[in-house]
Amino acid sequence: MDLLNTLVDKGLRRETPTREEALAVLATSDDDLLDVVAAAGKVRRHWFGRRVKLNYLVNLKSGLCPEDCSYCSQRLGSTAGILKYTWLKPDQASEAAAAGLAGGAKRVCLVASGRGPTDRDVDRVSDTIKAIKDRHEDVEVCACLGLLSDGQAERLRAAGADAYNHNLNTSEATYGDITTTHTYADRVDTVHKAHAAGLSACSGLIAGMGERDEDLVDVVFALRELDPDSVPVNFLIPFEGTPLAKEWNLTPQRCVRILAMVRFVCPDVEVRIAGGREVHLRSLQPLALHLANSIFLGDYLTSEGQAGKADLEMIADAGFEVEGADEVTLPEHRAAAGPGGCGSHAAAGGCGSEGEPAGGGVCGTAEASAPASAEPRTDLVAVRRRGAGTDLAPNA
Numbered sequence: 001m002d003l004l005n006t007l008v009d010k011g012l013r014r015e016t017p018t019r020e021e022a023l024a025v026l027a028t029s030d031d032d033l034l035d036v037v038a039a040a041g042k043v044r045r046h047w048f049g050r051r052v053k054l055n056y057l058v059n060l061k062s063g064l065c066p067e068d069c070s071y072c073s074q075r076l077g078s079t080a081g082i083l084k085y086t087w088l089k090p091d092q093a094s095e096a097a098a099a100g101l102a103g104g105a106k107r108v109c110l111v112a113s114g115r116g117p118t119d120r121d122v123d124r125v126s127d128t129i130k131a132i133k134d135r136h137e138d139v140e141v142c143a144c145l146g147l148l149s150d151g152q153a154e155r156l157r158a159a160g161a162d163a164y165n166h167n168l169n170t171s172e173a174t175y176g177d178i179t180t181t182h183t184y185a186d187r188v189d190t191v192h193k194a195h196a197a198g199l200s201a202c203s204g205l206i207a208g209m210g211e212r213d214e215d216l217v218d219v220v221f222a223l224r225e226l227d228p229d230s231v232p233v234n235f236l237i238p239f240e241g242t243p244l245a246k247e248w249n250l251t252p253q254r255c256v257r258i259l260a261m262v263r264f265v266c267p268d269v270e271v272r273i274a275g276g277r278e279v280h281l282r283s284l285q286p287l288a289l290h291l292a293n294s295i296f297l298g299d300y301l302t303s304e305g306q307a308g309k310a311d312l313e314m315i316a317d318a319g320f321e322v323e324g325a326d327e328v329t330l331p332e333h334r335a336a337a338g339p340g341g342c343g344s345h346a347a348a349g350g351c352g353s354e355g356e357p358a359g360g361g362v363c364g365t366a367e368a369s370a371p372a373s374a375e376p377r378t379d380l381v382a383v384r385r386r387g388a389g390t391d392l393a394p395n396a
């Protein structure tokens with residue numbers, strides 16, 4: 001297929017595809033699925049080999065958020081039966097992180113619900129970063145605390161944070177349909193702050209909220225412009241008790257096509273399969289490893305993932321290998337730029353939601369181009385009841 005040959009060539013040269021080419025990937029048929037995977041897989045292997053980076057989520061503060069992000073189980077008014085707790089103490093967070101690191105994770109993502117941190121919260125997270133790095137010198141720490149005020153990114157960087165996550169989530173045009181308490185521009189501003197402070201930017205999206213193909217392409221092109229080092233791709237987990245509870249739009253094949261499109265547009269960036277991997281990719285998870293070079297190990301923020309051991313077995317069975325702590329994730333031209341030195345900046349988003357969209361909402365459903373045939377799989381959605389914030393051992 002000429003389209004795929006062109007996209008491979010561009011991906012190997014780090015050249016941006018056209019919007020039409022990105023849309024064409026999303027429009028390919030199931031008959032072409034393996035050809036799409038083979039093409040995007042060449043780009044993935046060129047920049048990242050067969051390595052899979054493992055990341056581990058620690059939810060420092062769960063639920064009780066005053067913001068209204070419709071996809072999120074922690075939102076204002078959510079009746080999802082999730083764990084609710086306030087800030088974990090540094091030693092509790094360090095204990096939770098240790099389980100993920102023992103399972104093979106090389107990055108710990110410290111996440112807190114809320115609009116953004118107070119300066120006191122930044123102190124707490126700084127203490128937590130120290131507690132983790134005292135025990136695990138080589139660990140990468142990414143903070144995900146919501147919208148940042150002036151000076152907070154610099155303080156996190158000084159405390160030892162390596163990265164900051166804030167997702168754009170969806171296109172600028174549809175952002176107001178999923179959240180009213182902050183704006184797309186607010187999210188962009190926080191990613192700029194992270195970049196400016198020398199933090200490695202992590203910013204991604206959520207698919208499956210009823211958006212059009214054009215919206216998915218818009219947000220991925222906005223991310224390319226923003227130039228984060230890592231792009232988490234979430235697939236909406238339609239939690240009961242949130243506005244988007246009925247939005248079951250995704251098939252495993254569509255998820256694969258979305259990941260392929262992201263790989264073609266962001267060829268040399270760490271593409272991470274985030275929340276919804278098990279729920280939506282299901283038995284196609286190993287195929288998706290040919291596109292993404294990074295996943296979360298074990299559980300998500302408020303929902304359970306498959307057993308950490310099953311993640312490791314899947315990686316091995318599919319012929320991939322877990323990236324070691326001594327291996328550099330990013331290609332040389334990016335890694336040489338150092339944390340945060342990953343190019344131009346343009347937008348970002350993120351707050352307490354990395355790895356796990358969780359609510360419901362009504363955004364662009366009338367124009368949704370996702371297949372209507374996707375069946376609700378509520379049987380696969382399990383609220384997290386173990387790990388951080390509980391007395392039970394974490395899944396790692």
Ligand code: SF4
Binds near residue numbers: 066069075351352
């Ligand atoms: S995504 Fe973040 S800000 Fe939005 S409701 Fe969830 S925890 Fe709150």
